[in-house]
Amino acid sequence: MGTTTMWALRMWAKLTVLLVLIVGGSWLHFGTHSGWFWIITAIAAVTEWYLVRQLAREWSWEARSTWWWSA
Secondary structure (H helix, E strand, O other), rough: OOOHHHHHHHHHHHHHHHHHHHHHHHHHHHHOHHHHHHHHHHHHHHHHHHHHHHHHHHHHHHHHHHHHHHO
16 A cells, blocks of 8 residues: 555656646746736646546545455
8 A cells, every 4th residue: 555655646746746847837938917827827726636636536446455454
């Protein structure tokens, strides 16, 4: 279970860093006064929410099948 937890945390960290870089790049390119920046930020926020939800679901499926009470 520890390997699955570490995999989920690493995947979450990588995807979060990627989204932060995208939002940061759009901030540098467009500035905060641009509507494109806010659209990209909103898309990144929804994407982060969706990815966290899917990673939690994957982790819980793995937890159900590998923890001690399932043996």
